[in-house]
Amino acid sequence: MTTRRNWFEGWRLFGLLTLTLIGLSIWIAAMRQFEVEGVRMVIRFTARTSLLLFCLAFSAAALARLWPGAWTHWQRRNRRYLGVTFAASHAIHAVAITAFAMLDPAGFAAATSIVSYIFGGIGYLVIIALTATSFDRTAALLGSRAWRRLHLIGGYYLLLQFMVSFGKRIPEMPLYALFLVPLAAVFALRMIGMVARPAPREAQAG
Known part of the structure; x- marks a missing residue:
């Protein structure tokens, strides 16, 4: 059966979303004259x-396993590009953090700690590793079993x-608890998906 594809797919999806994120980030910073x-x-x-x-x-x-449909098939088909766009979003995040450190060293020091440096640094190393192996050639060099382990462990980290x-941030801003809802939902979906169908031995990049 032929899978129907639309315009909003693949690297076009990545490019459009990334340009949108860059544009919105510049606009947000410009609203405050690019100050802290x-x-x-x-x-x-x-x-x-x-x-x-x-x-x-x-x-x-x-989601594609539990609720197959047009949206979940599109999401599964473009998982690689959504993941690389996530890396682009976090790259912009890193640029903004660097700018914060340069513009307000005292404020940056007060907002961070050695723990945030360590775990944040590990997080960025994980993102780099996941992104670097999100291409067919690098995934093939790594091997399907190692690729699956890297993306599974990295994803859960x-x-x-x-x-x-x-x-x-919840003690100071209780509404931040809402951001935990999608994370808990993703974890639950993956657990249910694992029970519903055993994980395949081989995984394809993307």
């Missing part, structure tokens, strides 16, 4: 877009990191 508050708004914005894109990519296989990053 504008940069911090970009940090918050890209944290949320990264959360959304991560959830879409990491839940794609489970990022899921945990998102939970901690948003969860630690």
Whole structure:
């Protein structure tokens, strides 16, 4: 059976979403004349877009397995591109964090800790590794079993990191608990998907 595809697919999807994220980030920073508050708004914005894109990519296989349909097939088919767009969103996030550190060193020091440096740094290394192996050639060089382990362990590490990053703000801003809902849903979907059907031995890149 031939899979119907639409215009919003593949690298076109990645390019359009990434350009949109860049444009919106510049616009947000410009609203505050590219000063510290504008940069911090970009940090918050890209944290949320990264959360959304991560959830879409990491839940794609489970959703397609549990509820096959036009949307879930599209999501599964474009999981690779959603994941790479997530990496682009977090790259913008890193640029904004760097700008914050340069514009307001004291404020940056107060907002961070050695723990955030360590776990945040590991998170970025994971994102780099996942992105670098999201292409057919690099995935083939790594091997299907190692690829699956890397993307599985890396995905769950990022899921945990998102939970901690948003969860630690709940005491001061209770509405941040809402950001844990999609993360918990993704975890539940993956667990249900694993029970519903055993994981395949071989995984394809994307």
